[in-house]
Structure formats: structure tokens, C-alpha cells
Amino acid sequence: MPLGRQMERRATSSGLDSPVRTKVAIVTGASRGIGRGIAERLLETGYCVVANSRNITSAKTLPPGDRLKLVDGDIASSDIAKQVVDSAIGNFGRIDLLVNNAGVFIPKPFTEYTTEDFRKATETNLWGFFYVSQLAASHMRLRKSGHIVNITSSIVDQPVAGLTGSLVNLTKGGLESVTGALAIEFARDGVRFNSISPGVVDTPMHGVEAHEFLKQLSPLNRLAEIAEVVDLVLFLECAPFINGEVIHLDGGAHAGKW
């Protein structure tokens, strides 16, 4: 049984986390890949979910129901961020969990990046974190409870020769750093901040033809499954003393050379 499901079962049977059935989560970038997996599992677990992406409605990838609300739009926009947060509070009364998952990876040598690349990476990865996190954190602070999880990238700590993508370091590195800063800033307010730093995950971000090369980027010689990222989100939800942490999910790549 996957770890996340074990944690869900433990949380429910122990009564330690009995409100789990009515918890409310926001997941950005939820139309496919990791975000979709997180939103699906949260719904299965009993959460109410506000799912965002630019095309989340037309994607039709999440199971419809009373516990799911969709907000279309670019999460880099402060208006969209406000719509997302307003939807959670307006429809479900509060926000317990925000997963900042929407992100882009633009693999290029540093000197070939264009202004448009720089803008896209900065907007999606940083602005897409900033506005929605500000709004969610200020709501959570009032309730003295909440958890914000960022999806970063193992490239931040483990750059790899032959895999150039330094805009990820520039942007996701900032998210990893701010995870600690905000964990400290909000600790007395009952709001936690953590990050999950995956290696290569098997999502639509990567064509199947690249898998053989990408497998070599982990000592375990495989890609991570989406379910393994989802398990970590659920684990962190059940681990209230973990705060300000960046958890690597890369088969050990961050630990050294192999």
C-alpha cells in the first residue's frame, strides 16, 4: 500500500486528524501531471479541492463533484490568484493546504535564453507562487492553521552536466530558500511551509523518447512516479512537526555522484 494511503488510513483510524474529510486544498497546475495526481488523491481522501490551471475546465481531467471547483487562468496573475483563494473560502469556508505546483522547465544553455523564456519562467514559477501564497498565508494566519507545499526541482541542489536549465535554479532555488524563511516567519501563526524537490517524474512534461536518458539522472536508474510525489504531500499533511523542510525525491541524486 503506498505510503500516502497508509498515512491517510492511520490519520483516520487514530482520530488524530479527524477533520481530514472536510479539509480544503488548493492545487495549482492541476490539469495534468503531478498537479492532477495531487488533486485526484486529495479528492479521493475526502478533501474539498480548488484546482487551477490555464485550461483546467476544458481539460476535463478531474472527476466532477460537489467537492471540486475549477478556476481557469494563469496563476502568475494576481487576479487569478485572488479568484482561486476566493473560490476556496467562498465555496468551502477555508484553506487548509495550498500546493504550489504550476511550473515550467525550459531546458536551454544559459546564453540561449530569451527575454520571453526569462519572463515565462519567472512569471509561472515565482509570481505563480507569490500572489496565491500571500493570500492563502494571510487567511491561514487568521485561522492559526494551514500548510503550504511548493513543488521545486532536484536540479536546484544537483545540477547535471548535459542537462542545462538554469532558469529552474534561478526560480525554484528561490522557492526552496523562501520555504525556510516563511516557515520561520509564520511558525507562531500555525502556518507551515515545506517543499518537495523531485528528480525527473514521469509526466507529460517529458516525451517517452527521453526516458532512457532521464533515467540515468537518478542513482536508482528510473523516473519517479506521480504517485510518489502525491504520497509525500499526504505524508507532510500528517506530519505537523515537519516545517521549513525541502524533501528530495530523486532516488538519492542529491546525495552525491554515482
Ligand SMILES: NC(=O)c1ccc[n+]([C@@H]2O[C@H](COP(=O)([O-])OP(=O)(O)OC[C@H]3O[C@@H](n4cnc5c(N)ncnc54)[C@H](OP(=O)(O)O)[C@@H]3O)[C@@H](O)[C@H]2O)c1
Ligand atoms: N516532471 C518532472 O520531471 C519534474 C521534475 C521536477 C519538478 N517538477 C515540477 O513539478 C511541477 C509539475 O510538473 P509536471 O511534470 O506535472 O508538469 P506538466 O505535466 O507540464 O503540467 C504542468 C501543469 O501546470 C499547468 N500550468 C502551467 N503553467 C501554468 C500557469 N501559468 N498557471 C496555471 N497553471 C499552469 C499546466 O496546465 P495548463 O496548460 O492548463 O495551464 C499543467 O496542469 C512543476 O512545477 C515542475 O517544475 C517536475
